[in-house]
Amino acid sequence: MVARGIKHFFLFAKAVFGALISLTGLFPTAFADGVVADPHRFDHAIAAFEAADKASMPEPGKVLFLGSSSIRRWDTARAFPEIDSINRGFGGSQTSDCIYFFDRIVLPYKPTVIVLYEGDNDIGAGKSTEQVVKDFQTFAKQVRVKLPGTKIVYIPIKPSIKRASLWNKMENVNQEVQTMAAIRKGLYYADIATPMLATGSPPDESLFAKDGLHLSDKGNALWASVINPVVKEALGE
Incomplete structure (x- = not known):
């Protein structure tokens, strides 16, 4: 028995x-690096985007802001009034989630430019530098294949108070993508990290909300000052 x-x-x-x-x-x-990140945890959020699109589908050719809570919590329409944009941020997301849901939250909009912020939660969840870079390359390939001509503005992983111990890994990812952007047509690097560290590491706490991770209004204003000219460059303005 x-x-x-x-x-x-x-x-x-x-x-x-x-x-x-x-x-x-x-x-x-x-499941890379032993880290489980089931994309279906975002089914409700993605369905909400699709419901909004069904009610009023955005015109094609806009600038798409895509990424985790740093995008979701940001009033990008207000921050970039001169840019015709869509915000499709979903908090807690990783690069792999943008890959998985690409056909549902990127492709339908046929964006001229994608402004991407991912990688923060990837490293926070324990993924390696190599895996995060590989995932970004996979996302960039999706754009090249399915949306030829669409530009990518990459927002590097931000230094933060809460994740200060992970900054070395995050910085390695940023350096890899910055190197790619220097040689790859259609990929732009909006360096928000350098000015955030102007007063040293970890960065000035006034740039953050109380949790030490998400940005304050001051932090968002700093980001906008860096990202706006890069997006306009990508748009050919």
Whole structure:
């Protein structure tokens, strides 16, 4: 009886392991570095975007602000009044989520420029520098293949008080993407990190909300001052 129970346990464990392996094939970046990031945790948020589009579909050719809570919490229409834009930020997201939902939250808008902020939560969740860079490259390839001619403005991972211990890894990601932007047509690097560190590391707490992670109005104003001219350059203005 005991032997049969042990056998059933191992068969069950084998089945579970096989299912996990199968899932990693479906979501190759979701299980990278041992980090589970199931994109379906955002099904409700993505459905809300689609419902809004059904009620009033944005005209194609706008600037798309895409990314995690630093985008979601930001009134980008107010921050960039001269830029015709859409905000599709969803808090807690990682680069792999933008990849997974690309056909639903990027492709329908046919944006002229995508302003992307991701990587912060990726590193916060334990993903390696290499994986975050690889995921960005995958996202950029999706843009090249499905939206040829669309530009990407990359907002580097911000230094913050809450995640100060992770800054070295974040900075490595930023440097990799900055190097890509120097040689790759259609990719722009909006360096918000350097001015945020003007007073040293970690950055000035006045740039942040009370949680030490999300930006204050002052922090958002700093970002806008850097990003605005880069977006206009990408638009050819």
